[in-house]
Amino acid sequence: MIERDAEATRQRLLAAATIEFSQYGIAGARVDRIAAAARSNKAQIYHYFGSKNGLFDAVFGGHAQAAVEQEYFDASDLPGTAGWIFDNYEEHPELGRLVLWYRLERAGDAASIAALERANLAKIEKIRAAQEAGLVTDRFPPAVLLGLILTLTAAWTALPPEFAVLEREVPAGDRRGYVVAAVRRLVEP
Amino acid sequence: MIERDAEATRQRLLAAATIEFSQYGIAGARVDRIAAAARSNKAQIYHYFGSKNGLFDAVFGGHAQAAVEQEYFDASDLPGTAGWIFDNYEEHPELGRLVLWYRLERAGDAASIAALERANLAKIEKIRAAQEAGLVTDRFPPAVLLGLILTLTAAWTALPPEFAVLEREVPAGDRRGYVVAAVRRLVEP
Numbered sequence: 001m002i003e004r005d006a007e008a009t010r011q012r013l014l015a016a017a018t019i020e021f022s023q024y025g026i027a028g029a030r031v032d033r034i035a036a037a038a039r040s041n042k043a044q045i046y047h048y049f050g051s052k053n054g055l056f057d058a059v060f061g062g063h064a065q066a067a068v069e070q071e072y073f074d075a076s077d078l079p080g081t082a083g084w085i086f087d088n089y090e091e092h093p094e095l096g097r098l099v100l101w102y103r104l105e106r107a108g109d110a111a112s113i114a115a116l117e118r119a120n121l122a123k124i125e126k127i128r129a130a131q132e133a134g135l136v137t138d139r140f141p142p143a144v145l146l147g148l149i150l151t152l153t154a155a156w157t158a159l160p161p162e163f164a165v166l167e168r169e170v171p172a173g174d175r176r177g178y179v180v181a182a183v184r185r186l187v188e189p
Numbered sequence: 190m191i192e193r194d195a196e197a198t199r200q201r202l203l204a205a206a207t208i209e210f211s212q213y214g215i216a217g218a219r220v221d222r223i224a225a226a227a228r229s230n231k232a233q234i235y236h237y238f239g240s241k242n243g244l245f246d247a248v249f250g251g252h253a254q255a256a257v258e259q260e261y262f263d264a265s266d267l268p269g270t271a272g273w274i275f276d277n278y279e280e281h282p283e284l285g286r287l288v289l290w291y292r293l294e295r296a297g298d299a300a301s302i303a304a305l306e307r308a309n310l311a312k313i314e315k316i317r318a319a320q321e322a323g324l325v326t327d328r329f330p331p332a333v334l335l336g337l338i339l340t341l342t343a344a345w346t347a348l349p350p351e352f353a354v355l356e357r358e359v360p361a362g363d364r365r366g367y368v369v370a371a372v373r374r375l376v377e378p
């Protein structure tokens with residue numbers, strides 16, 4: 001019962017921290033706001049996670065692990081795969097911001113990198129096989145193709161306001177189709 | 190003489206603030222570090238810029254204005270234009286991080302948006318004309334094409350560490366060529 005309570009508290013802290021970090025980043029996040037939102041206290045945060053950086057790593061690592069486990073990746077259908085990744089960003093708008101904060105404030109320290117890198121290496125091998133089978137252009141090395149595809153799928157995430165024109169002129173329902181079409185042009189043999 | 194000193198101080202503060210904001214963002218930036226690096230003091234920062242946000246807006250607005258004035262954009266040669274933008278990011282690595290911080294911490298507040306949006310609207314009209322002349326695909330609306338091109342040119346800026354594989358496998362000298370080739374595939378009629 002005590003262990004179950006502890007796990008429930010830990011999960012509430014991770015959920016509250018996801019929202020706080022997504023909004024304010026690491027330097028801007030307030031540990032006391034996270035504690036209050038999770039009906040916990042600062043002492044428990046330091047007990048479970050060691051530090052604010054440790055809490056961020058737990059939040060980011062959890063999302064990265066879930067991404068690695070759930071991710072769909074079909075190298076014989078890279079446009080469809082891009083559509084899947086696009087949908088995932090749309091369903092979890094906080095993820096795009098978390099990734100940006102991670103790149104700016106924490107890149108190089110998070111323990112989750114190894115899992116992400118292994119997942120990327122597996123994708124690169126799948127793309128290489130699809131190239132050898134003639135399904136995908138060999139104009140780009142497989143690692144470059146993966147980087148370009150992931151970049152395009154995130155194109156609409158957290159658009160800066162000087163692209164308000166894109167928001168106005170392009171109905172939200174059309175965006176997925178443009179990303180898929182762009183990846184199709186990029187990868188066609 | 191006094192006015193010239195004041196302008197020199199202001200320029201030193203802007204240069205020091207560019208480095209500090211690029212590294213730490215707005216919440217993480219320390220006004221006293223900026224003042225020390227510029228051989229100035231906090232009172233002068235508040236006198237010239239009003240607040241830490243005001244200082245960030247001056248830094249970002251200055252770079253945005255310079256970008257708008259200097260930018261090369263030839264809609265009849267979008268791959269070459271992408272190469273030019275890529276070079277600009279390579280020459281000014283602090284800009285990519287500043288843009289990310291701006292998106293996360295300050296989007297919607299900076300006065301520089303109007304100038305950037307006008308510049309983007311002008312580019313969109315150029316792309317529309319190139320489409321009507323048959324030089325560029327009409328598969329995408331011109332605003333979408335601009336967004337996709339700018340996304341691709343920034344693909345290598347501040348690569349996250351789980352893409353270390355990209356750094357290892359792709360020599361730095363080859364990256365520009367891949368970005369240009371990707372944009373060529375995207376825009377061909």
